[in-house]
């Protein structure tokens with residue numbers, strides 16, 4: 260993993276670079292392995308600050324961070340999840356419904372900390388640099404904050420699980436969020452007994468990880484390198500196989 264071609268101004272050592280990839284490749288969506296150990300404020304302040312340093316369209320910073328620690332509020336949110344989850348199960352075809360119902364899809368009550376990351380779509384007025392023609396960019400900015408927090412949390416040894424099985428209005432009401440503020444992500448956060456090696460949905464046979472070479476196009480939509488002789492295609496294929504066999508980016 261040595262970076263022989265790094266320009267001289269490259270600020271990361273090989274070890275630092277490897278640590279970034281380690282956080283990315285060993286991050287997991289955690290639903291079931293939470294420990295009750297509280298998250299110290301020093302650690303929490305670091306992951307929240309990482310979220311606050313995410314990119315945002317027009318530097319809009321449309322996020323807020325609503326921390327939930329009380330059992331009473333968690334129970335309310337869990338009720339909102341349960342109602343939506345019962346409806347969700349009915350939406351899947353018969354052959355998938357049984358697996359769906361067996362999946363654990365949240366750790367709201369077990370995680371010592373819950374966090375709702377929101378998007379205030381009005382934050383810097385109606386005209387925002389970069390959002391003039393694609394209005395959803397503010398929502399994507401809040402998602403960038405989620406991902407920053409998720410990776411920082413992994414580096415801290417904290418598990419994060421994203422729960423999105425809610426009626427939006429019911430979640431807003433449970434948390435006292437005004438209806439013009441979008442609850443982008445409801446996250447369950449805490450130390451964990453272990454991180455799984457693979458996504459739980461992959462392990463459960465729900466879906467496999469897609470081959471990256473089916474997703475990379477050249478010059479025009481849909482144009483994969485079907486001859487498989489492009490060096491990038493070869494490198495990506497080899498890397499995906501190695502990751503699948505845990506040969507690179509070990510924990």
Ligand SMILES: Cc1cc2c(cc1C)N(C[C@H](O)[C@H](O)[C@H](O)COP(=O)(O)O)c1[nH]c(=O)[nH]c(=O)c1N2
Nearest residue numbers: 286287288290363364365421422423424458459460
């Ligand atoms: C926008 C969004 C929304 C959700 C999720 C993720 C994202 C990005 N995920 C987690 C998701 O299932 C998980 O990321 C994938 O299965 C891949 O697994 P890893 O995150 O790599 O462990 C998720 N998981 C879950 O158990 N309940 C949920 O409601 C959701 N919702």
